[in-house]
């Protein structure tokens with residue numbers, strides 16, 4: 001068996017299983033080994049129902065004491081069951097598992113494991129796992145990997161397949177020499193791959209994760225240098241020289257740019273007129289007004305007879321930029337086009353030809369912008385918004401569409417300067433460190449469940465004043481992808497009910513999640529922007545970039561499950577206009593550490609400070625659990641958590657890069673140790 005062989009060479013995997021694996025993007029043994037667990041769980045000894053803590057993942061040993069009841073809500077089938085032990089009763093619910101109805105019988109004992117919540121006056125678990133006592137005994141106290149799954153494939157299937165491929169792991173060659181491994185305290189590749197799938201203990205798992213992070217960083221840095229060599233010193237073939245026009249454009253805006261925005265615009269104009277092509281990063285906290293800086297650049301390019309594009313990480317954001325730029329540029333006769341994945345083939349074809357004919361001067365879009373079919377007329381500037389969602393590769397591809405277009409990258413991720421130099425080795429940096437005048441600081445509070453009633457009262461008061469509300473629910477940590485959807489759907493239903501019962505009000509509450517079709521998401525966000533929706537309940541899909549100045553409250557459920565920097569991004573969705581805004585962090589846990597961590601947000605509105613504090617406070621067990629930011633493009637690597645590996649990767653690249661490249665290129669095949677390409 002070799003890395004590039006089909007997974008069907010693994011014993012026990014036939015055509016049917018293989019096609020289910022293909023849905024997860026796993027076709028070769030290599031794919032299988034690089035498919036890391038999403039997270040890990042341990043199974044602890046069951047506790048008494050009366051000792052359950054809302055907000056944690058726990059297990060209980062309980063006896064079924066009701067018949068399973070079935071309910072249908074919005075096309076979801078919900079199974080509800082009650083079970084008890086000597087200390088109390090617990091309510092258990094499952095979504096879309098109708099077969100469970102006849103599975104449970106009154107009087108049977110099971111161990112139920114799941115995330116505990118306090119709802120409707122009792123402890124509940126949603127989508128709990130269930131085991132017989134014997135089965136449960138086998139699981140306890142061992143780290144269990146949890147993979148992303150699909151119908152026909154469970155975490156167990158994947159675990160078994162990896163076991164079947166162990167002989168390949170044992171033959172892997174490491175691209176790092178033993179002495180490098182020793183010097184930088186990096187785990188060898190065989191041990192790392194093994195431990196990431198079968199961690200024996202926390203220590204080994206951490207070592208393995210660090211190794212994977214190293215590989216990602218190393219691959220990133222080496223790619224970055226390759227691009228830099230081709231790109232940074234490229235001659236400027238699109239000289240843009242129209243300061244006068246840009247000045248007029250800026251003077252006619254409905255607001256005055258901040259000093260920091262002006263500086264960024266000036267840097268950009270200087271670059272685009274210089275002898276080399278521009279490669280610039282504009283870094284600024286959420287709400288600092290990066291879009292208008294990009295708009296000034298696009299305007300300059302269009303006014304000089306060239307074309308500019310701006311690429312957003314999500315369709316929703318692309319549509320938002322499209323609208324904003326269209327209205328900004330219309331008075332100047334500059335035509336703006338939109339290109340996204342969900343457009344029909346015909347619409348796309350039309351847009352391709354308009355782009356090619358220079359019928360549109362500014363193009364806004366998503367990944368669709370870098371498809372091979374797109375040919376540009378006279379492309380001079382490529383802007384990528386919230387760049388971390390894009391890998392180096394994609395950036396390179398877009399850049400290769402013009403002769404050597406200028407590039408501007410915008411990011412809100414606060415990165416300490418030392419790391420920024422490594423991460424953005426190929427870019428000059430402009431920092432927007434000033435918020436627009438007249439912004440009223442957001443009022444924050446960190447609260448627990450006991451505040452829920454008050455919070456709802458507060459929200460309803462804001463709604464009655466015509467303001468709008470965001471509520472964000474976290475990802476559910478369970479093995480079914482469906483859970484996130486079910487979770488927000490159910491939450492929305494309950495919220496509607498509470499509002500009906502408590503306020504008799506006819507409030508528009510709508511739910512939004514990542515599994516919806518792009519069109520539906522766009523429609524909902526448009527309705528929200530138009531003020532037709534008062535309360536928007538969502539998963540973290542709204543995290544990046546959405547702008548609705550009329551939204552005044554952001555409530556985050558289970559705030560303890562988010563990284564502080566991510567919470568800060570979420571908070572950035574409010575306080576974007578001249579209305580007093582509020583952020584409510586609802587914590588499911590109230591222990592001292594959690595509260596202390598969340599209180600950092602109450603103390604500060606400064607993204608840099610927050611990221612730094614989060615780093616200091618993170619416990620040793622948080623490797624996969626809390627992601628610092630949903631924006632970062634690495635699968636495993638976290639630039640804060642693994643800052644040491646980022647530095648090591650840079651160092652190893654500087655010292656041994658040539659030798660390693662030569663070795664990898666010599667091998668010439670797509671082996672595991674050539675690392676996932678970003």
Ligand code: ADP
Nearest residue numbers: 255256257258286287288289290291292436547
């Ligand atoms: P971000 O940096 O998070 O991308 P945006 O560019 O979306 O921020 O800007 C946030 C909001 O602030 C927008 O509504 C924008 O129109 C507004 N804005 C930007 N610059 C200024 C300014 N100088 N004065 C007042 N409002 C501004």
Ligand code: MG
Nearest residue numbers: 290291385545
């Ligand atoms: Mg933005």
